[in-house]
Amino acid sequence: GDKVKQSPSALSLQEGTNSALRCNFSIAATTVQWFLQNPRGSLMNLFYLVPGTKENGRLKSAFDSKESYSTLHIRDAQLEDSGTYFCAAEGGGRALIFGTGTTVSVSP
Amino acid sequence: NAGVIQTPRHKVTGKGQEATLWCEPISGHSAVFWYRQTIVQGLEFLTYFRNQAPIDDSGMPKERFSAQMPNQSHSTLKIQSTQPQDSAVYLCASSLAGSQNTLYFGAGTRLSVL
Incomplete structure (x- = not known):
């Protein structure tokens, strides 16, 4: 089944x-990472999270390990925010498991 | 810092041929990961090395796929007897010490098996 649902x-x-x-998450995630894949296919790391929140410019992310979820907030969306956002979870030192992605299209 | 370097960027093979994909991790990173991305399956984990030793290959197809990391500066993914269903973008990532550190991805190798 889907261990990471976006x-x-x-x-x-x-x-x-x-x-x-x-x-x-349906796994016991200990850390979460968020990535943005641009239209050319490059995956850029946005956040690395342990339980808690982080903010970077117009992006803010939170990870609640007890409730098994993470969120990514986009404030004041810009055209360059377009792309596919992936979250990925890790538990017990195993490799990151990726979600299926959210494709974001920002229009003028 | 050039980031994670993957070569070639594109590879076209005929069915039944062998394909070797190369990855050079960021200097100083001891962990290397291989993923495969397709429209249908999304981003799938294949295998993971730390300090050149294989740690987890649970995502590798049991036949035809193999990965090696002969030294700290490069890893290879080899696919023998390629099949059309192997067509995908193969992504390599590195991190300082493992999956509990930030992963940095290369630009990927797009493999097309005709």
Whole structure:
């Protein structure tokens, strides 16, 4: 089954708006990472999280290990935020398990 | 720091041929991961090395796929007798010490098996 479930699968945003992406885990995740894959296919690491929150510019992410979920908030969306966002969870030192991604399209 | 380097960027093989994909991790990183990405299956874990030793190959197809890390500066993924279903983007990532550290991905090798 899906050990890392992402929602929504796709999201259309207008420039300047805010939104949230979510991952639910069915494994005992100890750390979470969020990535953005640009249209050329490159995967860029956005956040590495232990339980808690982090913020970087217009992006903010939270990881709650007890409730087994993580969120990524996009504030004041810009065109360059378009791409596919992946969350990935690790438990017990095993390799990261990736979600199926959320494709975000930001329009003017 | 050039990041994780993968070569070639694109590879086209005929069915039944062998394909070797190369990955050079970030200097100083001791962990190397291989993933495969397709539209249908998404990002699938294949195998993971730490300090050149295989740690977890649970995602590797049992036949035809093998991976090695002969030294700290490169890893190879070899696919023997390639099949059309092996067509995918193969992604290599490295981290300082393992999956409990930030992963940095290369640009990937797009393998097309005709």
